Amino acid sequence: MTLVSFVVPAYRVQGYLRECLDSILGQPVTDIEVIGVDDCSPDASGDIIAEYAERDPRVTAVRLPGNVGLGPARNVGLDRATGEYVWFVDGDDWLAPDCLTEVADRLRATRPDVLLVDHVRTHWDDTATRSAMAEVFPEPPGPVTFRLRERPEALRLLHTAWNRLVRRRFLDQVGLRFAPGWYEDVSFSYPALLAADRIGVLDLVCVNYRQRRAGAITRTRGDRHFEVFEQWHRVFRFMADRGLDELRPAVFERMVWHELTVLGNGARIAPELRKPFFDRISADHRRFAPPDAPAPEGAEGLKHRLVAAGDWRTFSALRAASRTGAAARGRARAVRGRVLPPARRAARLARDALLREYYRAELRRPVDDGLAVYAAYWYRGYACNPAAVYEAARRLAPQVRGVWIVRRDRVHTLPDGVEYVVAGTPAYHRVLARARWLVNNVNFPDFVRSRPGTTHVQTHHGTPVKVMGLDQQRYPLGAVGMDFAGLLRRVDRWDVSVTSNSFSTQMWERAYPAAYTTLEVGYPRNDRLVTATAEEVLRIRAELGVSPGERVVLYAPTHREHLPRYRPPFDPERFLAALGPAGRLLVRSHYFHDRDRRRPADRDRIHDVSAHLRVEDLYLAADVLVTDYSSAMFDYAVLDRPIVVYAPDWDAYRLARGVYFDVTAEPPGAVARTFAELLDIFASDAVADDGAERARARFRARFCALDDGHAAERVVRRVFLTDEGRFALV
Template identity: 80%
Template sequence: MPLISFVVPAFRVQAYLRECLDSILGQPVGDVEVIGVDDHSPDGSGDILAEYADRDHRVRAVRLPRNVGLGPARNAGLDLAAGEYVWFVDGDDWLAPDCLPEVAARLRATRPDVLLVDHVRVHWDNRVVDSALAEVFPDPPGPETFRLRERPEAMRLLHTAWNRLVRRRFLAELGLRFPPGWYEDVPFSYPVLMAAERIGVLDRVCLNYRQRRAGAITRTRGNRHFEVFAQWHRVFALMDEWGIEDLRPAVFERMIWHYLTVLGNGDRIAPELRPAFFARITADHARWRPPAGCPVPDGVDGLKHRLVAAGRWRTFSALRAAAQAGDAARRQARRLAPVARRTARLGRDAVLREYYRAELARPIDPTLAVYAAYWYRGYACNPAAVYEAARRLAPQVRGVWVVRRDRLDSLPPGVEYVVAGSLAYHRALARARWLVNNVNFPDFVRKRPGSVHVQTHHGTPVKVMGLDQQRYPVGAVGMDFADLLRRVDRWDFSVSSNAFSTQMWERAYPAAYTTLEVGYPRNDRLVTAGPDEVREVRTRLGLAPGERVALYAPTHREHLPGYRPPFDPGLLLDVLGPAGRLLVRSHYFHDRGRRSRGVGPVLRAGGTRVLDVSDHDRVEDLYLAADLLITDYSSAMFDYAVLDRPIVVYAPDWEAYRLARGVYFDLLGEPPGAVATSFPALLDLFRSGAVHSDAADAARRRFRARFCGLDDGYAAERVVRRVFLGEPA
C-alpha cells in the first residue's frame, strides 16, 4: 500500500498540469500513487494524464463521462485511492522540490488523522506571498499532535483541501465527501479538523498555490459565489449531527470572515448583486450566531461584524466606497509622475504618436489587413503564409506589410507595403481591421473595438517563454512583464502548431484570446512541395545534384551574448564525405551589423563548401534544400520534422542552458533523432551511421507524432477561414 495517494482533478489546466505531475513524480519518495481525474475537460488535460499513465506505473488516469465539478471529481479519485493518506492537489498547483521526504517522515512518526502543511501563493507576476501559518502558529507545535478544541486557532489557516493530508480510513469512517458546487473545500476542510483526534502541523512550504491571471474561479464574477452559503450550512449541519458545541463560536467567526472576504473581492460579486449577498450574510449571522454570543473582532473587522448584525448595507457600502476611493487616489498619484516625465519629451516621435491618435478617431478600414514578421525584418514566416492564403481565399481583404527600410528588398514583387516609422505606417496601424504578426506590435498600438489581432508565433517552444521567464532571470534581462501582458491582452487569436504549444502558450501568455490549434501556416509549403520545387530551390542556392546537404541552424543564447557552440565545419565536411555541403544559418537576432558574432568565424574556417544562408529570406527554402538538419534548441527542428528527414541535436551546453534559460521538455530524453553533447560526439554520429540508424528513425517518428500531426498543408487556409471569413472552427 502506498503511503500517499495524490488525487489530481483536471479541468482546463493543460497549461499547468505537466508541471504539477512532474513536481509529484520527481520527488525522492517512491511509495506514492497519482490518480489523475479528467473532469471531462474540453482541453488536452485528459490526454496529458493518459500520457503520464502510459509511461509511469504510479499514475492512473480516469476520464469522467461528463463534467461534475471539482468536488465530485475529487470524490472519484478518492474512491480509487489505495494510499494510507490522501493529498488532494489541484492540477494548476505544484509541490515544492524535495518536500515529500519530510512529509513522509512526519506521517510515519506521528500517524496523524490530518497533517497541515504550509504553502505560498505564487502570483502570475512571480510575486510570492507567505501563508498565515507563521501568524497562526508563531511557535510551531513541532511533531506533537493535538485536537482542534486544544488549538482552535488552526481554523484560521486557509480552508483548502490541498494544504492538508488526511488519513484515508479516517475519511471513510467519517463518511465525509466533497459536495458539488463552488467553495466545496469549506464542508470538507473544517469538518476533518473538528473530527480529528490527531492533528499535526508541518512548518515547511510544501505547495505552490498558483494565482492565475485569468480563468480562476476566484477571479470570475457571477452569481455562483452565492453557493458559499450552502457550503457553510453543511458545516453547521454536521456540527449539529456530531453534537459539537464548544467549537461553534470559532466556526461562526470564521464563517462571517469568509463571507466578508468573498463580498469584498471585486472580482467575484458584481455591484448589482452585493446588496443581496450582504442580506444573506445578515440572515446567516442571525441564524447561526451561538446562543452565548461570539467575540467581535477589533478595529475595522469588528465594525464590519456590527454592521452585518444590524443589516446596515448602506453604511457598509459607503465605508467600502470611501476606502476604495482612497486606494484609487494613491494609485493615481503613483501613475502621474512617470506620465508627466513622458509627456515632457518632444520631437518627431511625439508628432507621429499624435498623428496616430488622430487616425484612431477615423473609422476602421473594413478591408485592411496589416502584416508583419520578426520586428519588421521582412516578408516571412507564418504571416507570409497567411497573407498568401488570404489573397487566394479572401481577395476582398487588402494586405499591407510593415517592413524596415533596409529590408524592402525582401518583399516579393507586387506586395503592398508601408515603411516602419512612417506616416503611412502609423495610419495603417490605426485603421486596420486585422493585424497579423509573429511577434508583438509596439506598445503604443491600441486595440480598437472591432479590430482583430492575430498572434501567429514563430516556433514551437523548447525554451521557456513569456511569464515563465520570470523564474529564469538570467535569460530575461530587461524584460518588462507588465508591458508584455498588456501586449498579450490585445490578442484575439493565438495560432498554435500543436497541442504542446497550446499548453505552453496558455501558461506563458495567460489572457482571454482564442487559440487556433491548426498547425503552422509556414509549414504548409513543406508538405505540398514536390521534387521539382526542391530541385529549383537547390539550383537557386547553387547546390549541385547529388550533393549531401546539411543545414546547421543553432539558436540564440540570450543569457550568453556572443556565444557560439564549438563547431568546425572542415571536420564536419570530412565526415560528410566528398559530396558533403554545409549551409549555415545564424539566428535572426544576429541580424545585419552583428553577423560576426554569429557565423562569421565558422564560415571563414569552412572554405567554399560552406555557404552562409543567414540572409536568405525564406527559411522554408533551406529546409527543402537540406538532406538533414543539425540544430540545438531551435524551433527549426519542429518545422524540419515535417519533411521526415534526419535531424541531429547538437547540444554541447544542454545542462547550462536548461538551468539558465529554462526548457519546457527534456530534449535529450525526447529528441527528434540522434543526439550529441560534444563536437567529437557529433562527428562520431556521422562516422558510425547513427544519424540514419533505426533508433534515430524511431525517435523521429515519435517526435513527429507528438508535434507534427496538424501539419497537413492546410494550416494557413484554416486561419484565413476562421479569422477573415468568420467560419466556425
C-alpha cells in the first residue's frame, strides 16, 4: 500500500512548481504518490504537472475546468489519494532532502492520526527564519503520541496544512475537509488536532515555506482577509459539536493572536479597512471568550485588553507609535552605515551630481509621448531583441521616434540612419527622463526612475540555463559582488517582461519577482532566423569568406562568472582536422569578453568572429553549433540545424553556478563531456544521427514553439499600439 499521498495544488506557481515536485519525487522513500491539481491556473502550472505525470507513474495530473480555490483544490486531490497518509504540500514550497526517510520511519513506528513536522520560512532574499517548534517543545516528545488535552501547547505551532501528515482513514472518520475561502488551513488544521487520539511530533525540518516577494496572498491587500473570521467560527462550531470546551481557552487565545496578526500586516489590510477589521475582532472576543479567560502577558496582553474593550483609538495610536520608533531606528542604522567616497573621485562625483540634477529637472518636464529609447548589453550597440523591436516599430508605428543609447567607443557600429545619444551626456539623461517607452535587454542604471504614464520593457537576452536573479543567492561563487537589493529595485521598474517560451516565463517569475506583465511571445531577435531567405544565407556566408560546399561550425562557449579566467579545453587545429578538408570553424567568445585580447588569431579555415556585430548572421552562416551552457542553443535551434553540447566542466559548473535544467540529460543534440568525445562525434558523424535528431525535435518543441517570425510584431502591437492605433500598453 502507498504510504504517503502528496496532494500538490497549483495556481500561479509555475516558477516554483518544478522545485516542489523534484523535492518530493527525489526522496529516498518510493512508496509514495503525487496528485498534482491544476486549479485552472492561467500560467503553465498545469502543463508542468502533466509533463511530470507523463514521465513518472507516481504522479497523477488533475486539471480543474474552473478555479475553485486552494481548499477545494486540496479536496479534489484528497478524493483521489490512495495512501495511508496524506501530505498537503503547496506548489511553491519544497521538501528538505531525504526528510521523508525519518518521516516514514516515524509513521510506521507510531501510526499517529496527525504527525506534526518542523519547517523554516525561506525568504526571497535567501534568509531563513526558524519556526516556533523549539519554543513550543523545548524537549521534543520523541516517538510517542498524545491527545491535545495532554499537550495543548501543540496549538501554538503554525496552523498550516503542509506542516503535518494526516491519516487518511482518520479524515474519513471525522468527516474533515477543507472549507472554501481564504485562511482555509484554520478550519482544517485545528479541528484535526482537536479530534485526533494520536498526535505525533517529529523535530525535523521537512518543509521550506517559501516567502514570496510577489504574488502571495499574505502580500495582497483586499477585503477577502475578512474571511478569516468565518474560518475561526467553523473551529468553534466543531468544538461545540464535540463537547471540547476544556480546550476552548487555548483555541480562543490562538484565534485572537491570529486575527491580530492579520490586522497588523499592512500588506493585507488597507488603512480604511483596519477599524472595521478591529471591530470584528472585538465582536469575536465578546462571542467566544471563555469565562475569566486570562490575557497573555506583556504587549500581547495589552492588545487583548484593548480588543476586549473595543478601544480602536488607543490600539491604533500605540500601533502608530511602535512603527514610528522602528522607522527611526532604521534611519539611524542607515546613517551609521554610510561611507564617504575617496577624495580622488571628487571631480567625477561633482560632474555626475550636476548630470543627476539635470536629469531630475528633466523629470519635471512632460513625458514625450512619441519617444522610445532603446539600449542593449550595457550600451554596447545596436543588437539583440531591442534592435528587432526597434525595426518592427519603425515599420508598424512610424510615429514613434526611436533613439538608441550607445557608448562613445561603439558609435561607429550603429547602422546608418539610427538616431542615438552617447551614454553619460546631457542628451542621454534627457531622453531617459522624458521617454514614453524604455526598451532594454538588461537593466538601466540605478538612477533611472519609472515615471507615471511610461512603460519600461525588459526584453532579456536569452533563455536561462544557469540560475539568474534571486536564485543566484544559493550559489555565492557565481554571485560575487551582486547587490540583490539593488537588483530588485531595478526589477521593480519593469512594466513588461518579454519571454521566448513558457520555460523562460517560469524561471524569470521566480528569479525576478515583481508586478510586471509578461509577454510570452517569442524572442524578437529570432524573427530573422525564421524569415531569412536562402539568398541572404549565401550572402552572409560569402561575406565571412565561406566557399560553397564548406561545412561551417560555430563554437560559442558561455562565460563562467565563478571562473573568469577559465576557457574550455578546445584545440581549434585538432577540431578542424576532425571536420575534414571541407570544414571551417568560427569561434565566438561571450560578450563579457569584448575586451579580451587572448583570442585565437585568424588562420586558414579558423576565424575569430567575437567582434561580429550581429550574432544572428553567424547562426545563419553556420551548419552546426557547438556550445556548452549558453542560451545560443535555444536561438540556434530555431533553424533546426545540428547542435552539439560540449560540457567538459558540467559537474563543477552546475554545483558552483547553479542551473535550471540538465542540458546533458535534455540536450538539443549530441553531448560530449570531453574534447576527445567531441572530436569523435564529428569524426563519426554522430552530430546528425537519429538520436541527435530526436533530441533536437524534443528540444525545439519545448523551447521554440513561439518562434514563427512575428515576435517583434507582437511586442510592438502590445506595447506601442492598441487596436485603435493609440499609444498604450494593453
